[in-house]
Amino acid sequence: MSSAMWIAVIICALGTLLMRVVPFLWMQRRLGSATGMNAMPQWLVILGPMMIAALLGVSIVPANPSPVSWLATAIGLSVTLLVWRRLRSLGWPVAAGVGVFGAVEVVAALV
């Protein structure tokens, strides 16, 4: 990596750390006062989940788009959702989705 890229990594790391620590310390200091979580701007509360949804939309597109990879994506996401509905956890739904997506891709490659 070039020096410029290392600087970019460090800025991202420091920026992310500040986003984690500053609101925490700020809220710890405000505890006991009349204002609390209601002081959090609503747009900020909404933006976080929307960013994750946007990332989902972008990451859905397969690396090598083809009818098979789109089919594998649709089946993989459906299985992920079904397992999530049953377990309400993060690990197993992801593992199941990846497994089924991979199985569809491998079967299609063998046929």
Place this chain on the structure above:
Amino acid sequence: MSQPADHTVHANPSPLRSALQGVREAIPLLGDYIPVALSFGLVATQAGFTTWEAAAISALIYAGASQFLFVGMIAAGAPLWLVVAMTLLINVRHVVYGPNLAALLPRSRHWPWLMHGLTDQVFALALTRLPQLPEVKRFSWFVGASLLAWSVWIIGTIVGASGGEAVTDRWPLLGEIMAFALPALFLTMVAPRFTDKRWAAAMLCTIFAALGLNLAGWSNVAIPLAAACGALCFYTVTFQPRRSRP
């Protein structure tokens, strides 16, 4: 994840024991961390980063989605200022995590570096588990849980980056398959919001806008534009509560 409250009274519980309890209770998170970390290591090396550069990104930035975006945009030749801006923009969601935990954790001079471990998953686990623990155990519990998650994330990245290439040479489909961990992870993170119609409409608007913009070749601006569309949808679309029949 519903666990019984831990009201066992220890006059002075050992910090090591509390940390080990945090480690033990964070183990379920690894089912999520390991495949995504392996996948990140692989994607990073495919994007031209060395194993140790990928490990450094994982150790320093330590935020899964933004790391994928970082290496993806670098590989696509995006300008560095845009890469930094997008990476930080994606991580903006972290600002709401700390305030939620502030009342549950004791004051300490170590928080400025310990909060580095506050990821989506650690936040979800801590918010569930901390209220059930005696206050004296919470600090060490958080240290144990977050350190386990952080170290597994780094080790997973190294394994994915170093072993991943040899494996993908032999099984070329594996890289594509492992990368599916990312949309699967995001789906499990947005799925809980779909119980509310207003959130569901805004989420669907965001997902399809991002998908469409990416397919149209506007991948660099797809994420912020789609998120803005979703936020606009959230504020403009309202659902009337269903009236019960007399």
